[in-house]
Amino acid sequence: MMCLASRSPRRAQLLRQIGVPFWVSAADIDETPRANESPAVYVERMAREKAQALLASTNEVVLGADTSVIIDGQILGKPVDEQHAMDMLKLLSGRSHQVISAVALAQRGPDGDRCETVVVMTDVQFAALSDAQIRNYIATGEPNDKAGAYGIQGLGAVLVESIQGSHSNVVGLPLYETAQLLERWQVPLWQPSASQETA
Numbered sequence: 339m340m341c342l343a344s345r346s347p348r349r350a351q352l353l354r355q356i357g358v359p360f361w362v363s364a365a366d367i368d369e370t371p372r373a374n375e376s377p378a379v380y381v382e383r384m385a386r387e388k389a390q391a392l393l394a395s396t397n398e399v400v401l402g403a404d405t406s407v408i409i410d411g412q413i414l415g416k417p418v419d420e421q422h423a424m425d426m427l428k429l430l431s432g433r434s435h436q437v438i439s440a441v442a443l444a445q446r447g448p449d450g451d452r453c454e455t456v457v458v459m460t461d462v463q464f465a466a467l468s469d470a471q472i473r474n475y476i477a478t479g480e481p482n483d484k485a486g487a488y489g490i491q492g493l494g495a496v497l498v499e500s501i502q503g504s505h506s507n508v509v510g511l512p513l514y515e516t517a518q519l520l521e522r523w524q525v526p527l528w529q530p531s532a533s534q535e536t537a
């Protein structure tokens with residue numbers, strides 16, 4: 339059975355949505371971007387390192403993923419505190435930004451490790467937010483564990499005017515592209531036993 343190398347409840351739910359059976363095991367990796375590393379390269383490297391970190395402990399296919407918000411060439415990860423969340427939401431207010439997610443599949447093999455990645459970008463147009471709206475949103479606690487300090491799948495839907503591209507990519511796992519990758523690796527989808535919780 340596939341291993342999901344992620345502590346994100348969103349990623350687990352998205353995988354269940356498409357009926358992929360999996361178990362969860364996550365390792366800690368250093369998530370610091372390298373000097374002059376482009377956002378797409380960084381996000382892809384993070385997905386790969388999250389998956390590869392588990393190859394020492396399983397022979398199964400491992401899926402790792404990473405999501406970052408990009409604005410003005412800057413990579414926004416998760417806010418470290420409320421001030422940081424406020425700064426991020428002010429920056430996003432009234433503008434469009436990119437959400438980049440990468441998915442990596444990795445597996446040990448007799449002839450060496452295998453790894454394949456896919457990187458997906460979605461444009462997100464934010465509404466113009468008042469300071470009071472930003473404060474109220476932060477007070478809900480939703481921004482805490484999310485790249486760019488918002489969740490499009492939750493209360494944050496109110497802040498998003500429109501998107502161009504994949505919605506699941508913004509939530510943390512681009513389902514169409516992930517399914518294509520899984521099919522190439524012959525990992526089964528649409529298994530009834532895996533999708534019960536979201537049916």
Ligand SMILES: Cc1cn([C@H]2C[C@H](O)[C@@H](COP(=O)(O)OP(=O)(O)OP(=O)(O)O)O2)c(=O)[nH]c1=O
Nearest residue numbers: 344345346404405484485488489490508509510
């Ligand atoms: C932009 C956006 C991000 N997010 C979340 C998805 C990711 O969980 C998180 C980005 O952080 P990540 O570092 O990509 O993932 P994670 O630390 O939550 O989980 P793991 O590394 O164990 O896989 O932000 C949303 O849930 N909704 C959104 O609209």
